Amino acid sequence: MQSIAILGRQPALGLAELESLFGAEKIHPLHGGGALLDISAGAVPFARLGGVIKLGTVLTILDTTDWFEIEKFLLPACKEHSQYVPEGKLTIGLSVYGLRVSTKMLERTSLSIKKTIKTTGRPVRIVPNKTLEISTPQILHNKLTHENGWELVFYRDGSKTIVARTNFVQDIESYTARDQARPMRDSRVGMLPPKLAQIIINLASSNTSPETVLDPFCGTGVVLQEASLMGMNAYGTDIEPRMVDYSIANLKWIREKWRIDNYVRIEVGDATNHQWKFEEGTVVACEGYLGLPFAHLPSDKQLQESVQASNTVMKAFLKNLSTQAGSGLRAAIAMPAWHVNKKIIHLPCLAQIEAFGWQRVNFKHVNFDDLIYHREDQIVGRELVVLEKI
Structure with a gap:
């Protein structure tokens, strides 16, 4: 299973770090400061990585970068997968990298996801997008990496879109203390x-x-x-x-x-x-x-x-x-x-x-x-x- 890494301010440092730990053949750099890893997210010792700010599991790769086509895939997929989440309110946030989309479009898509999932009887809360990317403090505060949270990541790779779910983000409070x-x-x-x-x-x-x-x-x-x-x-x-x-x-x-x-x-x-x-x-x-x-x-x-x-x-x-x-x-x-x-x-x-x-x-x-x-x-x-x- 592949994972996706969102790298820090100087992506090359994170790439070298990942290459050093896992070997060059398992690392595939992405334009814009990301990398695909031929390693499952759970097998990556995320807490020891200094150059990776976010790590997620790749769910699928779509043959389109058109947001309306992505939304067509997203609505039924979210409804289907929501039934496998433990009982309780589901919290969802969307982050986009490299796609031509506005925060208003993301807001509309988020509301559509909410309505679709609510038809199953499950309560849903949406994390609003102030920017195209949900910030680390927002992810931590809203517990989007917990079992009842989803941060869905959409990362453009040429003519394709990588869809992933975030598993880990850097613990900013721990770094500040240290x-x-x-x-x-x-x-x-x-x-x-x-x-x-x-x-x-x-x-x-x-x-x-x-x-x-x-x-x-x-x-x-x-x-x-x-x-x-x-x-x-x-x-x-x-x-x-x-x-x-x-x-x-x-x-x-x-x-x-x-x-x-x-x-x-x-x-x-x-x-x-x-x-x-x-x-x-x-x-x-x-x-x-x-x-x-x-x-x-x-x-x-x-x-x-x-x-x-x-x-x-x-x-x-x-x-x-x-x-x-x-x-x-x-x-x-x-x-x-x-x-x-x-x-x-x-x-x-x-x-x-x-x-x-x-x-x-x-x-x-x-x-x-x-x-x-x-x-x-x-x-x-x-x-x-x-x-x-x-």
């Missing part, structure tokens, strides 16, 4: 979003389920906390004792709040020379040294100094890690990429990866330049570099 409610935060060292930390871990995981995630630049412990929530052991080091203390406090909080009982080890260590204790099943997932967080366009001198400083640290780190890593060890590292005058400046050491004993992992569905986490007007982006030890 980002903002942690006891120890420090904006001066940058704040890695939990969703991005999940993506980095999944890029490092490949199609395996690693036992331990090592973060040699652990900072306040975001990668370690997300690894813990995925059921993995967390091993972190940082050159600053203060950051180690912050990580320990945050991991204590996350373990108590989510009742996690994984192994955690956090210690002071300079990533350029520290000797880690590698266990079988370890992967490396981290955000490296990004240099200065420019709020405004830097001068050429400032930019070069920041590039050089970051390059020196990351080059030494890759060399140090290479001397300790066994063949095949996988690492996903967020490295700085500077957006200046409509150009992207990469770390120079990326051109020397093989000389350090690494090879860069290629993805079928995305290019290297697509794997840069970046917001508009942001100067320092995060380039997600996936490596394997030669």
Whole structure:
């Protein structure tokens, strides 16, 4: 059974994440920020995905993109399938991607669905469309992923329309708590979003389920906390004792709040020379040294100094890690990429990866330049570099 994934703000990150976990042959990118998966929705560990905001089961694929033809199919189908839903009021919402339809047309269709199902004696409530897509808060508030809820998704794929029912959406309250409610935060060292930390871990995981995630630049412990929530052991080091203390406090909080009982080890260590204790099943997932967080366009001198400083640290780190890593060890590292005058400046050491004993992992569905986490007007982006030890 196929499923459909609605990807996040930068779809390429979600595609790479899915490809890493399930293999390129099971992922079929869709125009507009979606993907078909040759995997059932129930077999996807949705809670650990950072780049997928919605996941649903494909019900059928129609040979039309005309909304009136879609409605002709929809009305009898909804009436038929409503009898298999447990007793009680049925709540329905419609979301459309890429089809030529207005919110007024959706409202009319929703009312027609309601009238059709009510002829069976079942009470129905419709979630109104403020936009063509039902928002995540609306889905959660109206319990559209519960057994008495339907969010029906209509996604245009060329001359066809994919019809799906949503099974999972991202838990926005949980992400907010994991980002903002942690006891120890420090904006001066940058704040890695939990969703991005999940993506980095999944890029490092490949199609395996690693036992331990090592973060040699652990900072306040975001990668370690997300690894813990995925059921993995967390091993972190940082050159600053203060950051180690912050990580320990945050991991204590996350373990108590989510009742996690994984192994955690956090210690002071300079990533350029520290000797880690590698266990079988370890992967490396981290955000490296990004240099200065420019709020405004830097001068050429400032930019070069920041590039050089970051390059020196990351080059030494890759060399140090290479001397300790066994063949095949996988690492996903967020490295700085500077957006200046409509150009992207990469770390120079990326051109020397093989000389350090690494090879860069290629993805079928995305290019290297697509794997840069970046917001508009942001100067320092995060380039997600996936490596394997030669």
